Amino acid sequence: MSPRCDDCKKTIKPDVILFGDPLPASVYQEATDLVMNCTLLLILGFPLVVHPVAALPGLALKNGAKISSTFSRLPYDRYAHVVVYRPLGEFCQEILDRIENL
DSSP states (O other): OOOBOTTTOOBOOOSSOOTTSOOOHHHHHHHHHHHHTOSEEEEESOOOOSTTGGGHHHHHHHTTOEEEEESSOOTTGGGOSEEOOSOHHHHHHHHHHHHHTO
């Protein structure tokens, strides 16, 4: 059951997009703008199965960005410049180590 405010009894919802919630157009537009202008996109612990967000790595690649991912097998792995199948903390250290050598 969702938590409720003790005073007004309304449902308390975190400022996140939960599975099944619609993604506000402004949020997706901002993500698209950022991805179109990035040079490196890190995909951290996200399985890329929910659209429209799942299409963002392809947009980054089309605009010349390098991508790196961690998770278990993703559709974009064959295009990724670095793929590390490790726990997120280990992945982040690996990426930092490799970036220093670019």
